[in-house]
Amino acid sequence: MAELTLTGLAKHFGKTAALQSVSTTVENGEFLALLGPSGCGKSTLLRLLAGFEQPSEGSIHIGAQEVANAATGRHAAPEDRNIGFVFQSYALWPHMTVRRNVGYPLEIRKLPRAEREARIDAALAATALQPYADRMPSDLSGGQRQRVALARCLVSDPTAVLLDEPLANLDVALRASMQEVFCDFHQRTGATMVYVTHDQAEAMAMADRIAVMNEGRIVQLDTPEALYARPRSRFVAEFIGDGTVVPLSGPQHSGTSCEASLLGTRLPVKTDSPSPTLACLRPENLAIAETGDIRAQVARATYLGGRYRLDLVATTGDALVAQSLTRYAPGSQIGLTLTPPWAFAAA
Amino acid sequence: MTRAIAYPSSSRSEGRLLTLVLGLAILVTLAPVARLFHEGLTAGGGLNPGFLAEVLAKPATRSALWHSLVTAGLGTLISVLIGGVFAFLVALTDLRRKAALVFCLMIPMMIPPQITALSWTQVMGPSSVFLKTLGLAPPLGAPQPLYSPGGIILLLGIQHTSIIFLTLRAGLRAIPQDAVEAARISGARGLRIWWQVVLPLTLPSLLGGIAITFVTALGNFGIPAMLGIPAGYATLPTLIYQRLAGLGTAVLAEVAVLAMLIGAVAIAGILLQRFFHRRQRLHLTGAGGRALMIPLGRARLPVEIALWLMIAAILVLPMAGLLATSLVPAYGVPLRLDTLSLDGWHEALFRQPATRRAFVNSFLLSAGAAALLMALCLPLAWLMERHKTRAGQLFDSLLDLPYALPGVVLAIAMILLLINLPFTEATLYGTIWIIFLAYLARFLAVMFRPVQSSLRQLDPAMDEAARAVGAPLWRRLRDIILPLSAPAAAAGAILVFLTAFNELTVSALLWSSGTETLGVVIFNLDDSGETVMASAVAMTIVLVVMFLMAVIQLTSRHLPKGVVPWQS
Numbered sequence: 001m002a003e004l005t006l007t008g009l010a011k012h013f014g015k016t017a018a019l020q021s022v023s024t025t026v027e028n029g030e031f032l033a034l035l036g037p038s039g040c041g042k043s044t045l046l047r048l049l050a051g052f053e054q055p056s057e058g059s060i061h062i063g064a065q066e067v068a069n070a071a072t073g074r075h076a077a078p079e080d081r082n083i084g085f086v087f088q089s090y091a092l093w094p095h096m097t098v099r100r101n102v103g104y105p106l107e108i109r110k111l112p113r114a115e116r117e118a119r120i121d122a123a124l125a126a127t128a129l130q131p132y133a134d135r136m137p138s139d140l141s142g143g144q145r146q147r148v149a150l151a152r153c154l155v156s157d158p159t160a161v162l163l164d165e166p167l168a169n170l171d172v173a174l175r176a177s178m179q180e181v182f183c184d185f186h187q188r189t190g191a192t193m194v195y196v197t198h199d200q201a202e203a204m205a206m207a208d209r210i211a212v213m214n215e216g217r218i219v220q221l222d223t224p225e226a227l228y229a230r231p232r233s234r235f236v237a238e239f240i241g242d243g244t245v246v247p248l249s250g251p252q253h254s255g256t257s258c259e260a261s262l263l264g265t266r267l268p269v270k271t272d273s274p275s276p277t278l279a280c281l282r283p284e285n286l287a288i289a290e291t292g293d294i295r296a297q298v299a300r301a302t303y304l305g306g307r308y309r310l311d312l313v314a315t316t317g318d319a320l321v322a323q324s325l326t327r328y329a330p331g332s333q334i335g336l337t338l339t340p341p342w343a344f345a346a347a
Numbered sequence: 348m349t350r351a352i353a354y355p356s357s358s359r360s361e362g363r364l365l366t367l368v369l370g371l372a373i374l375v376t377l378a379p380v381a382r383l384f385h386e387g388l389t390a391g392g393g394l395n396p397g398f399l400a401e402v403l404a405k406p407a408t409r410s411a412l413w414h415s416l417v418t419a420g421l422g423t424l425i426s427v428l429i430g431g432v433f434a435f436l437v438a439l440t441d442l443r444r445k446a447a448l449v450f451c452l453m454i455p456m457m458i459p460p461q462i463t464a465l466s467w468t469q470v471m472g473p474s475s476v477f478l479k480t481l482g483l484a485p486p487l488g489a490p491q492p493l494y495s496p497g498g499i500i501l502l503l504g505i506q507h508t509s510i511i512f513l514t515l516r517a518g519l520r521a522i523p524q525d526a527v528e529a530a531r532i533s534g535a536r537g538l539r540i541w542w543q544v545v546l547p548l549t550l551p552s553l554l555g556g557i558a559i560t561f562v563t564a565l566g567n568f569g570i571p572a573m574l575g576i577p578a579g580y581a582t583l584p585t586l587i588y589q590r591l592a593g594l595g596t597a598v599l600a601e602v603a604v605l606a607m608l609i610g611a612v613a614i615a616g617i618l619l620q621r622f623f624h625r626r627q628r629l630h631l632t633g634a635g636g637r638a639l640m641i642p643l644g645r646a647r648l649p650v651e652i653a654l655w656l657m658i659a660a661i662l663v664l665p666m667a668g669l670l671a672t673s674l675v676p677a678y679g680v681p682l683r684l685d686t687l688s689l690d691g692w693h694e695a696l697f698r699q700p701a702t703r704r705a706f707v708n709s710f711l712l713s714a715g716a717a718a719l720l721m722a723l724c725l726p727l728a729w730l731m732e733r734h735k736t737r738a739g740q741l742f743d744s745l746l747d748l749p750y751a752l753p754g755v756v757l758a759i760a761m762i763l764l765l766i767n768l769p770f771t772e773a774t775l776y777g778t779i780w781i782i783f784l785a786y787l788a789r790f791l792a793v794m795f796r797p798v799q800s801s802l803r804q805l806d807p808a809m810d811e812a813a814r815a816v817g818a819p820l821w822r823r824l825r826d827i828i829l830p831l832s833a834p835a836a837a838a839g840a841i842l843v844f845l846t847a848f849n850e851l852t853v854s855a856l857l858w859s860s861g862t863e864t865l866g867v868v869i870f871n872l873d874d875s876g877e878t879v880m881a882s883a884v885a886m887t888i889v890l891v892v893m894f895l896m897a898v899i900q901l902t903s904r905h906l907p908k909g910v911v912p913w914q915s
Contacts (some may be wrong), residue, residue: 085815
């Protein structure tokens with residue numbers, strides 16, 4: 001186990017920059033999720049860590065060992081890094097049985113036969129795969145294949161496990177159970193794990209910390225709770241969770257509290273910025289009250305099962321999202337009261 | 348985020364190995380072609396455009412060029428007519444026994460052209476054993492109708508039907524059913540769908556197929572040699588052959604110019620085909636739907652009968668003629684139970700030392716070429732796929748050249764390159780090695796492309812997973828890449844063997860006494876009037892070819908898509 005340190009990392013493909021000046025540290029034993037929309041550079045970052053790509057700038061350390069450095073041209077090949085990698089496509093070798101797939105890393109390391117068999121059996125047991133040991137990968141279901149891939153990377157005690165959207169090809173029910181498998185695996189082994197996904201629910205459910213990426217940069221790295229409650233940019237506020245971002249003006253600090261103008265009225269806001277300019281309004285910040293001093297018109301009501309999501313337009317023209325237990329016809333006027341929203345400076 | 352392209356991944360040992368095998372492959376395939384162009388441009392010392400113009404201005408050159416263009420052009424037209432009908436019906440309708448039909452349609456392509464020519468002359472003309480047996484032979488002294496431009500055109504057309512068929516069928520299969528369904532929902536009906544949807548979508552593959560058929564027909568040597576030389580009708584390949592056979596290496600510079608001329612036309616055709624191929628890919632991206640399937644209804648049985656009659660006419664009939672000729676005691680005798688004789692077979696296969704030598708030569712040459720090319724192409728294709736170097740990409744676009752160029756052109760190039768080995772007095776001309784090296788150059792593409800297509804379908808994660816668990820280069824090649832591409836490599840090897848075993852165009856100019864190949868033996872036997880023996884050897888080769896094709900067909904279930912050329 002080791003921590004991963006990235007310093008000023010960048011990767012260019014031709015003229016396009018897939019990754020720009022990424023510096024961060026993944027703590028020893030941490031489960032870090034890389035979250036972002038398609039093309040944000042999260043898979044590139046993972047492949048740099050694995051050594052499938054060489055960085056254009058910057059360096060990577062695994063533990064104390066420098067594995068890549070663009071300035072000195074140092075590049076440890078993936079086969080020399082002792083990392084585990086779980087592929088989106090599972091990448092099981094179709095011509096080998098489950099047992100041989102799992103045992104191949106040990107074959108490479110020339111372990112004595114008895115120890116090899118023992119470790120394969122342990123890995124198969126940990127992933128509940130013993131009954132399938134002599135099957136071919138083509139005879140397995142998607143979830144079973146993913147477990148084989150996990151067993152294969154578990155068997156050789158890697159210093160870190162990198163996972164590239166491992167659940168993207170599975171159906172919803174299977175995803176939930178595989179999430180448990182990954183979390184159990186992380187708790188039991190204490191391995192440093194870096195997990196790429198575009199599904200925020202997946203990242204929130206499993207990760208210790210989430211690095212939200214956009215256009216080749218990490219825009220915010222925080223715990224799931226902090227990302228949701230205290231976004232630091234419009235992108236994160238809109239990307240994570242439901243809600244809208246509205247402009248605010250005239251923030252006035254008094255002691256630990258702060259008040260600002262938004263939606264046409266003065267309201268208390270929560271902030272740690274001396275001069276916030278935007279507020280993130282989650283549905284739970286809004287309560288529907290006939291006496292509310294903020295007026296809005298319902299643009300659309302969407303039934304979510306047990307409750308409705310209301311898309312609103314405030315009199316100031318700002319879009320808002322609220323939740324309600326009753327249906328409102330589009331066009332109806334409603335009043336709102338606000339609990340203090342999170343305010344931040346536009347980055 | 349998905350990875351659309353295989354990212355280059357670098358490792359020094361892979362880079363070094365790539366440089367090594369790529370260098371070897373370039374030396375084998377492109378050095379002869381480069382040498383030829385050098386000779387053509389500098390014939391007579393220095394850059395000499397005068398010599399070029401002089402050769403090109405000769406009446407013989409001009410008429411041969413014209414003959415080549417006419418026969419290849421009209422032959423392509425016949426291929427388009429037959430192959431097009433078959434492709435549309437096989438790809439888009441609910442015909443039965445499609446696999447058998449396609450297999451039979453492929454046989455003419457796999458049978459060497461000189462045998463095609465020989466077998467057709469056996470069903471026509473005054474000496475035809477076949478016609479005599481049926482009592483239909485024209486009177487003695489009547490001309491052989493196939494010894495004419497028309498005969499050459501007809502047989503070129505039949506020989507290359509399957510190229511049109513294969514390219515067009517692939518294009519038609521790529522049309523998703525919903526493209527046609529969308530047209531019908533929009534109100535298009537009947538011929539309008541064909542005219543406005545199906546045809547525009549298949550046009551690039553059809554044009555690409557036409558270009559490559561034309562190039563292949565242009566380079567064909569066996570048919571114009573067997574039919575045109577007796578008629579005094581020379582095309583460029585036969586003109587080159589006659590010049591060189593008559594005057595020896597003294598006219599090398601002149602034939603180099605002729606070879607360049609035909610090479611230039613061929614390259615134009617290849618570029619055209621590439622252009623259309625790219626166009627097509629642009630059209631049909633992400634066509635994942637089911638392929639079209641049009642019910643023929645009551646017309647199905649008549650259509651099936653018509654197609655099988657066509658197969659009978661272009662495959663069974665000439666083979667029957669060939670078989671009949673091989674079974675008579677002397678050429679011209681009608682085949683009856685009392686005249687039936689295996690003497691021709693016995694004499695040709697067991698007595699004639701040249702035939703025996705040729706069998707051994709052809710077998711060793713083609714098996715050796717297949718084995719060596721497999722060993723070269725596997726690492727080459729994989730490393731080129733993983734490391735997109737500029738040299739690799741250039742090689743990828745040029746490696747078809749020795750296969751696409753007419754065989755005589757390649758033969759001339761080999762002679763120029765090897766008649767004097769650099770820095771020595773030694774020569775490979777007249778030895779079997781010049782034929783072997785020519786085969787390596789010519790058939791590298793045949794081996795490389797199936798392996799490449801199978802490796803392209805291989806998930807790059809297969810290799811990356813092995814790297815991540817610490818497998819070094821040679822372990823990955825042995826444990827992952829080799830087993831996963833072995834079926835394609837085997838199919839490629841059989842194809843190389845098949846094409847090399849039958850080949851005449853290259854060896855026609857490179858053989859000498861003792862290094863005959865089977866193609867040369869048949870050509871020489873027929874040339875010296877031993878038609879019965881020629882037919883017996885030819886029949887043997889046809890049986891070997893059909894046997895090997897059947898082997899591939901039967902194992903095709905275990906092969907990745909796109910490896911067996913006549914299946915898609």
